[in-house]
Amino acid sequence: MADKLTENRAMSDLLAKNWWAIALRGVLAIVVGLIALAAPGLALLSFALVFAAYLIADGLVGVTSAIWAARSHERWGMLLAEGVLNLVVGVVAAFFPLAAVLAFALLAAFWALVTGGLMLASAYSLTAKHGRWWMVLSGVVSIVFGIALLIAPLLGAVVLTWWFAGYALAFGAFMLVLAFRLRKERRQNPTVSSDAPPRV
Known part of the structure; x- marks a missing residue:
């Protein structure tokens, strides 16, 4: 139990140290969500390219965060997995923009x-005062968005754009709240332990 609490504290300190990267993810999501709301009638091609650009940018931020985590001798496996997943899906969406609505919705x-x-x-590695529940809410929003697409994959591109806009805005807002909770904690406790060997 003590080891688990120590690991959670180390992960929380790492995220607090790099709070701005989480804030950047939130801002990116909100910007993309606003673009999707402003032009809901865009063709699937345009939506796919906007979606791909967001995923690639978000994936690069995630991979960068994993590299910093590894350099700080903290857990980096989950951060890297999420970043690589976003990069792969973003590249696929960019190279196949004319895929059918069903294929894109399932993707x-x-x-x-x-x-x-x-x-x-990842939320289990974050302590409550560092904003664990905001990370949980961000994950739940992603899962609800995925389930909604599975239930109605043949809806038009406009509705899909609205769904994505709502998801991106909610996800971005939760990530910004999490980032500023981490920033507050970082300012109150500026020391971060980095003596442990790197772990995946």
Whole structure:
């Protein structure tokens, strides 16, 4: 139990140290959500390219966070897995923008479900005062978005765009709240332990 609490504290300290990366993810999600709301009638091609750009940017931020975690001798496996997943799905969406609505909806649903699951798993490594429940809410939003796409994959591109916009805005808002909770904790406890060997 003591070891688990120590690991959770170390992960929390790491996320608090890099709170701005989480804030950047939140801002990216909100910007993409606002774009999707402003132009809901975009063709699937345009939506796929916007979605791909967001995933690639978010994936790069996730991979960068994993590299920093490894350099700080903290757990980095989950961060890397989420970042690589976003990069792979983003590249696929960019190279196949003319895929059918069903294929794209199922691809987006798979991404949202897996990403949400990874975020829920990561939340167990975050202490409550660092904003664990905001990470949990972000994961739940991803999973709900994925389930919604699975239930109605043949809806038009406009409805899919609205769903994605709502998801992106909610996800981004939760990530910003989490980031500022981490920033507050970082300012109150500026020391971060980095003596432990790297773990995956």
